[in-house]
Amino acid sequence: xxxxFAPSPTGLLHIGGVRTALFAxxxxxxxxxxxxxxxxxxxxxxxxxGAVENILKTLIWAGLKPxxxxxxxxxxxxxxxxxxxxxxxxxxxxxxxxxxELVKQGKAYHCFCSxxxxxxxxxRQTAAKERVxxxxxxxxxxxxxxxxxxxxxxxxxxxxxxxxxxxxxxxDLIRGEVSIGNEILDDQxxxxxxxxxxxxxxxxxxxxxxxxxxxxxxxxWLPSTPKHVLLYRYFGWDLPIxxxxxxxxxxxxxxxxxxxxDVAVEDYRAKGYLKEALVNFIAFLGWNPGDERELxxxxxxxxxxxxxxxxxxxxxxNIEKLNWxxxxxxxxxxxxxxxxxxxxxxxxAGMDGxxxxxxxxxxxIAAMKERSTFVHEFVDKCPYFYKAPAEYDPDVVKKRxxxxxxxxxxxLAKELARMGHTGKEDFEAALxxxxxxxxxxxxxxxxxxxxALSGVGAGPGLYDIAFLLGKDESVRRIFxxxxxxx
RNA sequence: GCCCCCAUCGUCUAGAGGCCUAGGACACGGGCUUUUCAAGCCUGUAACACGAGUUCGAAUCUCGUUGGGGGUACCA
Numbered sequence: 333x334x335x336x337f338a339p340s341p342t343g344l345l346h347i348g349g350v351r352t353a354l355f356a357x358x359x360x361x362x363x364x365x366x367x368x369x370x371x372x373x374x375x376x377x378x379x380x381x382g383a384v385e386n387i388l389k390t391l392i393w394a395g396l397k398p399x400x401x402x403x404x405x406x407x408x409x410x411x412x413x414x415x416x417x418x419x420x421x422x423x424x425x426x427x428x429x430x431x432x433e434l435v436k437q438g439k440a441y442h443c444f445c446s447x448x449x450x451x452x453x454x455x456r457q458t459a460a461k462e463r464v465x466x467x468x469x470x471x472x473x474x475x476x477x478x479x480x481x482x483x484x485x486x487x488x489x490x491x492x493x494x495x496x497x498x499x500x501x502x503x504d505l506i507r508g509e510v511s512i513g514n515e516i517l518d519d520q521x522x523x524x525x526x527x528x529x530x531x532x533x534x535x536x537x538x539x540x541x542x543x544x545x546x547x548x549x550x551x552x553w554l555p556s557t558p559k560h561v562l563l564y565r566y567f568g569w570d571l572p573i574x575x576x577x578x579x580x581x582x583x584x585x586x587x588x589x590x591x592x593x594d595v596a597v598e599d600y601r602a603k604g605y606l607k608e609a610l611v612n613f614i615a616f617l618g619w620n621p622g623d624e625r626e627l628x629x630x631x632x633x634x635x636x637x638x639x640x641x642x643x644x645x646x647x648x649x650n651i652e653k654l655n656w657x658x659x660x661x662x663x664x665x666x667x668x669x670x671x672x673x674x675x676x677x678x679x680x681a682g683m684d685g686x687x688x689x690x691x692x693x694x695x696x697i698a699a700m701k702e703r704s705t706f707v708h709e710f711v712d713k714c715p716y717f718y719k720a721p722a723e724y725d726p727d728v729v730k731k732r733x734x735x736x737x738x739x740x741x742x743x744l745a746k747e748l749a750r751m752g753h754t755g756k757e758d759f760e761a762a763l764x765x766x767x768x769x770x771x772x773x774x775x776x777x778x779x780x781x782x783x784a785l786s787g788v789g790a791g792p793g794l795y796d797i798a799f800l801l802g803k804d805e806s807v808r809r810i811f812x813x814x815x816x817x818x
Numbered sequence: 819g820c821c822c823c824c825a826u827c828g829u830c831u832a833g834a835g836g837c838c839u840a841g842g843a844c845a846c847g848g849g850c851u852u853u854u855c856a857a858g859c860c861u862g863u864a865a866c867a868c869g870a871g872u873u874c875g876a877a878u879c880u881c882g883u884u885g886g887g888g889g890u891a892c893c894a
Contacts, residue, residue: 338894339894340893340894342893342894372894374893374894375892375893375894377893378893378894443892447891447892450891450892454891457819458819461819461820462819462820463819463820463821463890464819464820464890465820465890487892489892491892507823507824510822510823511822512821512822513821515821516820516821516822516890517821518890518891520891521891521892523892524892525892526892528892530891530892530893530894531893531894535894550888551822551823551824551887551888551889552888552889552894553888553889553894554822554823554888554889555821555822555823555888555889555890556889556890557822558822576823578823578824579823579887579888581887583829585886585887586886586887586888587887587888613830616830616831616843617830618830620830620831620832622832622833623832623842624832624841624842624843626830626842626843626844643824643831644823644824644825645823645824645825645886645887646823646824646886646887646888647829647830647831648829648830649829649830650828650829650830650844650845652829652844652845653829653830653843653844653845654844655844656843656844656845657844659857663857700856701857702856702857702858703855703856703857704856728854732854774853775853775854777853778853778854779853779854781853782853782854788854788855789854789855790854790855790856791854791855791856792854792855792856793853793854794853794854795853
């Protein structure tokens, strides 16, 4: 099996794009086939510099490395494989040759209509509530006339000649048989006046020349597939297998787009989503294993995935589920692995990472793991592990800080200061002793202590916090709180 | 407008005629646990768009309606 992902370099890689890439990649891997990256840069106006590199890096980040086509070699964009070039702007000769061949066979023709005339035709048709199609004006031109105008170097395009009757029927792996009447098919432009092909010509020529066996793409291409089928027939080529994936939707069910939240993979990456979670989540948008399992690694997806189990209806991109998956995948990682990511994050957050030892951070990770969905929460959610609280949550102060708290905490501080060993259970024992000597319940000390140490009312187990901070720092924070809160 | 595709809880989905008084997951509510917050465990609310058929029997098949989406460029 040879599958391909063929994006246009018009910007950042879209979440819908990676899903298409993922499905194509999975199919290739599953069958020990090849996954190819081809760049469809036939619209020069929309091209964005750096887009190819971004797309490639994002794919690789997600684990979807192309085995052929446009690849990254030593950090540089390169091409690999025997069917190149893999960038369409470098393949102009193929498209020109193909288009000319069709003209010669009478299956395509030169069209000299101006954009103004085209626009006029469109408007007339719209007003008359007719189908908006090219009126095939230039089909009537004689060979002499065409030759003459071509000789003058007049601007023209090449359009495919679509039969006005009959219908095109083709098989889609996901949707079964799809049929569209020829009468609604346009005499599609194949070669633009700038010499570049349109998508329709380029995709057919390249998929054939590159021996793509399965064309896996979004459902938005379904309506133009008949044109492609026609083109395959005109050229006398075998059809690939088509699989049109259901669309990814905004919460309002329209096609996933910008302006309704983030759509670039990079956005999610920047927010701290794990690639494992994103891939897992995206795979389940339209696909499922048929049983109750939900957590999948990329390798497991390769084992289980099949296009037969891809659904037909569009799927809403639901961030809540993604968050849950991120939590699950984060929990699956070893503390050591998280440590590496946390160190990276500390640096990014502008903190002096070297101020904390591995074992200290590992302690923070153990304490916070059940409470964190993202790696950055090992910092954001518990700043008190990195520096003493500068202020105290007013609500918690109101609830837990009584007039007698001050003197009680002083007793506790003395107990703590006297400890010989400073294990987690020693803090607990010391607090119990303090409470006993004051003749109060443990909780009356526990909550004020939590407030003094962390500045907030919620978090990991109190003794975990105290143990991690250590005896001296805990005592310091108690006195700091007494001073600030009276 | 025209064409194509789609239609099960709010969301992702299981379901390929009887196993469905429709299952799971996220989210939401309640409970247990507990020094707090989480996590975990238990539990609750919640869906076959509608209408005709076919059939002994339909979420599952057919047709229609409605709704939604996509397409309709010298963009992909």
